[in-house]
Amino acid sequence: MPVRVVETSSPSQVSGTTPGNNTPPPCTLLSVGQGFSGTQNVSSLQKDEAWRVNVQIQGIDHDHGYLCGTMEALNVPMADTPVVTFWEGEIVDTKNYTFFTGKWGATTEDDIKHWTKFQSFSPLLSKVEVDGGKTLDLSNYPFIFMRWKEQYFVNVGTDCGLTIAGFYYVCFSCSDGSINGFYYDPNSSPFQKLELKSTNDGRSGFSFSTYELQ
Amino acid sequence: MPTSAPPPSNYPTRSEDLIGRLNSVHIPCEAKLKALRELKNQIIGNRTKKIAFLKLGAVPSLVSILSSAVAENGGNLEFNEPVIIQSAAAIGSFACGLDAGVNAVLDAGAFPLLFGLVSHPNEKIVDACARSLKLIYQSKLAPKYNFLLEKNMDFLLSLLNSKNENVTGLGASIITHSCHTSLEQETLSEAGVIKKLISLLGGSLIQRDASLESLGAIIKENPVVVSKFMGPVNGRALNVVTELTKDRYPQTRLLACMCLILIRNASTCYLQDAGIKTKLILILLELIDDPGQVGDEAPFALSSLIAEKEDLQKIAFDSNIVDKLCNHLEKGSLQAKSLQGIFLALADLCSKLECCRDRFLSLKAFNFLTDVLTHDSPEVRTAACICLKNISRSVKNLSAGHFMNEVVIVPLVQLLHDTCTSVQIAALGAISNIVVDFTEHKSTFIHCGGVKQLVQLLKSMDPTIRFNAMWALKNLIFLVNSMCKEEILLELSPSILISLICDPETSVQEQALALVRNLVDGAIDSVEYVFSEEGLLLNAIGRQLQSASKVEVLIQGMYVLNNVASGNEFHKEAVMNLLFPHAGSDTQTILIKFMQSTDSRLRTASVWALVNLTLTSSPGANSRVMKLQRAGIVSQLKNMANDPCLDVKLRAKTALGQSMMFVDPSMGKFVFTC
Numbered sequence: 040m041p042v043r044v045v046e047t048s049s050p051s052q053v054s055g056t057t058p059g060n061n062t063p064p065p066c067t068l069l070s071v072g073q074g075f076s077g078t079q080n081v082s083s084l085q086k087d088e089a090w091r092v093n094v095q096i097q098g099i100d101h102d103h104g105y106l107c108g109t110m111e112a113l114n115v116p117m118a119d120t121p122v123v124t125f126w127e128g129e130i131v132d133t134k135n136y137t138f139f140t141g142k143w144g145a146t147t148e149d150d151i152k153h154w155t156k157f158q159s160f161s162p163l164l165s166k167v168e169v170d171g172g173k174t175l176d177l178s179n180y181p182f183i184f185m186r187w188k189e190q191y192f193v194n195v196g197t198d199c200g201l202t203i204a205g206f207y208y209v210c211f212s213c214s215d216g217s218i219n220g221f222y223y224d225p226n227s228s229p230f231q232k233l234e235l236k237s238t239n240d241g242r243s244g245f246s247f248s249t250y251e252l253q
Numbered sequence: 254m255p256t257s258a259p260p261p262s263n264y265p266t267r268s269e270d271l272i273g274r275l276n277s278v279h280i281p282c283e284a285k286l287k288a289l290r291e292l293k294n295q296i297i298g299n300r301t302k303k304i305a306f307l308k309l310g311a312v313p314s315l316v317s318i319l320s321s322a323v324a325e326n327g328g329n330l331e332f333n334e335p336v337i338i339q340s341a342a343a344i345g346s347f348a349c350g351l352d353a354g355v356n357a358v359l360d361a362g363a364f365p366l367l368f369g370l371v372s373h374p375n376e377k378i379v380d381a382c383a384r385s386l387k388l389i390y391q392s393k394l395a396p397k398y399n400f401l402l403e404k405n406m407d408f409l410l411s412l413l414n415s416k417n418e419n420v421t422g423l424g425a426s427i428i429t430h431s432c433h434t435s436l437e438q439e440t441l442s443e444a445g446v447i448k449k450l451i452s453l454l455g456g457s458l459i460q461r462d463a464s465l466e467s468l469g470a471i472i473k474e475n476p477v478v479v480s481k482f483m484g485p486v487n488g489r490a491l492n493v494v495t496e497l498t499k500d501r502y503p504q505t506r507l508l509a510c511m512c513l514i515l516i517r518n519a520s521t522c523y524l525q526d527a528g529i530k531t532k533l534i535l536i537l538l539e540l541i542d543d544p545g546q547v548g549d550e551a552p553f554a555l556s557s558l559i560a561e562k563e564d565l566q567k568i569a570f571d572s573n574i575v576d577k578l579c580n581h582l583e584k585g586s587l588q589a590k591s592l593q594g595i596f597l598a599l600a601d602l603c604s605k606l607e608c609c610r611d612r613f614l615s616l617k618a619f620n621f622l623t624d625v626l627t628h629d630s631p632e633v634r635t636a637a638c639i640c641l642k643n644i645s646r647s648v649k650n651l652s653a654g655h656f657m658n659e660v661v662i663v664p665l666v667q668l669l670h671d672t673c674t675s676v677q678i679a680a681l682g683a684i685s686n687i688v689v690d691f692t693e694h695k696s697t698f699i700h701c702g703g704v705k706q707l708v709q710l711l712k713s714m715d716p717t718i719r720f721n722a723m724w725a726l727k728n729l730i731f732l733v734n735s736m737c738k739e740e741i742l743l744e745l746s747p748s749i750l751i752s753l754i755c756d757p758e759t760s761v762q763e764q765a766l767a768l769v770r771n772l773v774d775g776a777i778d779s780v781e782y783v784f785s786e787e788g789l790l791l792n793a794i795g796r797q798l799q800s801a802s803k804v805e806v807l808i809q810g811m812y813v814l815n816n817v818a819s820g821n822e823f824h825k826e827a828v829m830n831l832l833f834p835h836a837g838s839d840t841q842t843i844l845i846k847f848m849q850s851t852d853s854r855l856r857t858a859s860v861w862a863l864v865n866l867t868l869t870s871s872p873g874a875n876s877r878v879m880k881l882q883r884a885g886i887v888s889q890l891k892n893m894a895n896d897p898c899l900d901v902k903l904r905a906k907t908a909l910g911q912s913m914m915f916v917d918p919s920m921g922k923f924v925f926t927c
Contacts, residue, residue, distance in 0.1 A: 244819030244865030
């Protein structure tokens with residue numbers, strides 16, 4: 040989700056590790072077509088404010104630790120319409136990506152500071168502090184950690200007065216499909232919290248759609 | 254001004270006169286020889302003349318002359334030998350690059366005659382016949398040589414051991430033409446042919462090129478033969494071939510590259526060094542600049558080098574290959590073969606790497622791509638569709654709606670009518686990806702007549718067409734709004750869907766069920782679609798779940814039921830009735846079978862349906878839980894609470910937790926029937 044402009048990288052991709060089956064398992068609640076809604080707290084010293092947010096998962100590639108989708112911010116004060124952005128995500132799978140971001144202006148200290156805000160992260164902390172968590176076995180862990188980076192505005196121009204310079208630290212719960220996140224941008228309010236829940240289009244249960252690329 | 258009158262129609266043309274002289278038994282030997290030379294000179298490199306003389310029956314005449322001269326065996330040597338040489342050369346020329354000519358030569362019985370003359374004492378005759386046979390073997394229509402016969406292998410070895418470069422070249426051509434099976438490859442390898450061919454790599458240009466090509470045929474996709482090629486018996490064979498990639502002749506460089514590519518593709522043990530990979534890419538890039546046949550074929554070699562290999566695609570990308578291939582396209586006026594090769598190479602480059610797709614799209618080469626969708630050549634149209642399919646694997650660009658516009662969609666939909674099946678299938682592949690489009694523009698495809706044509710193709714006799722058309726429709730219906738669903742269903746009737754759910758091909762069944770899964774997703778009203786036609790569609794799905802054995806079909810079927818079970822009470826009850834049609838009977842329900850499947854995807858889909866059926870907020874959940882309990886489902890859920898698949902485990906726990914909220918009135922308390 041874009042934030043107000045108040046006003047950059049080396050890859051965090053893992054090298055030199057042997058690919059194993061320690062990666063987070065696929066989760067149906069985090070599959071293509073799934074929707075989430077909730078809020079992002081954009082409060083500043085001046086005032087409390089939260090924007091309603093909808094997220095949709097559009098692509099996922101477990102082999103490459105990649106996922107992507109759109110994020111729609113609904114009640115953005117300075118925008119006439121909801122603002123939609125396209126984001127790409129890195130799944131912390133210890134194979135393609137570790138807990139260390141290594142880019143987008145985030146230091147390992149920033150990483151630890153943000154990851155530790157998720158309660159589900161605490162059992163992993165000691166190993167992450169060593170090497171970003173390269174040796175962790177996440178194959179049976181009921182939370183999936185990710186970084187989401189918005190790439191472009193879908194329905195507004197770059198001159199809309201909003202910025203997508205930062206990125207999100209994200210924790211997804213495989214149990215109930217809830218998503219918690221923290222927006223990180225050195226030039227924006229710190230620890231803007233993103234809270235999302237799996238949506239069901241007014242249904243009495245969960246529905247799953249599918250597409251496959253050829 | 255007066256002009257000369259045209260000749261009367263019964264007056265023989267010069268061509269007819271020439272054939273007349275060839276067939277005449279009354280003209281002197283010298284005149285016949287002269288006529289032979291004249292014919293040969295006229296047809297060499299002239300396709301039109303070849304066709305004209307073919308129609309006049311020139312080939313049977315030539316073969317008759319050759320046969321007579323051979324039969325005279327030692328008669329008038331001064332006349333016979335030049336006649337044999339000239340007629341053999343003319344026969345070869347007819348067979349060069351013209352299928353009709355090859356057919357005529359084979360029909361006239363020239364093949365055994367020419368083979369017999371390869372061992373003639375006169376070196377010029379041997380030369381001419383070997384050249385002609387080589388030309389015949391360049392055609393796919395030439396008879397397959399049986400290497401498995403001992404005498405044939407002996408003869409082949411004698412050809413390869415000849416001192417005449419055209420004869421060794423013939424031996425190599427026979428291998429290139431006829432070696433296809435792994436048994437043939439291994440038989441040739443065992444007979445020492447590889448060693449012989451490697452020795453010929455040090456010979457003349459003709460020998461080098463012919464040997465490289467036939468070595469390729471022997472090692473292609475055969476790791477056993479490749480290991481022998483690389484083994485100590487063959488010395489430094491790899492080094493010799495690698496050296497030839499730097500040869501001064503482009504054709505030799507290309508053939509050497511292709512040989513190395515075949516080695517690498519057959520066995521992952523060899524040529525893994527990044528240096529050689531980069532070198533191969535750079536050499537092939539340079540060869541694409543060649544104005545002749547080498548330039549046309551180099552992109553195909555590049556394509557086989559990088560296909561399915563992400564590491565090589567990355568190296569190629571880093572070598573700026575996307576720009577270079579696109580620059581070739583910008584030069585314009587490329588031959589069909591060249592266009593086909595370049596688009597196939599670009600397709601492979603864009604098959605996996607987003608950076609290649611981004612680069613391609615940023616270079617505006619996309620305009621060339623959409624232009625050639627209407628190219629005269631079906632091979633070019635196919636290659637363009639494959640390229641478009643791979644570029645549109647980019648979710649980032651699909652999400653931006655970059656492909657869903659009339660410039661792309663209109664020609665693609667046109668290609669669904671193509672007379673060539675491979676074009677139709679390639680177009681369906683591209684459409685399948687493009688219609689995923691996450692924007693609100695899916696209606697563009699519908700309004701361009703795309704759905705109508707896809708539904709037509711669902712009725713095709715060709716299962717591949719039905720499969721791909723169904724795949725495209727499934728992707729189109731993914732996350733589509735209700736209005737578009739209605740428009741699609743105007744063309745796609747329930748009866749068509751039912752027939753495809755029951756298609757003889759399981760792959761079509763799977764796609765059809767996945768389509769229904771998407772159809773009933775989204776707004777809750779969508780669930781009603783499966784109840785149309787008095788529930789015939791839902792019943793067809795139920796029958797498939799009872800009878801299908803392919804797990805992918807069952808998975809999609811269960812997701813349909815899951816999505817229906819996420820609806821209202823009526824929907825949930827309909828799913829219960831489908832899953833438990835014979836309430837009270839002892840027969841094991843299909844659901845238990847699916848929950849015990851070794852495939853975690855099927856277990857997941859099944860348990861999700863149970864989560865939806867047991868939602869505690871649903872008024873009818875209580876009675877459903879009782880029914881599930883009596884059917885042994887709850888007990889099975891308990892077993893799954895420790896499923897090795899986390900997704901299954903979590904859903905099983907949810908379904909179990911929900912079920913435990915209810916009490917069995919007959920027992921007073923919830924009881925597990927473990």
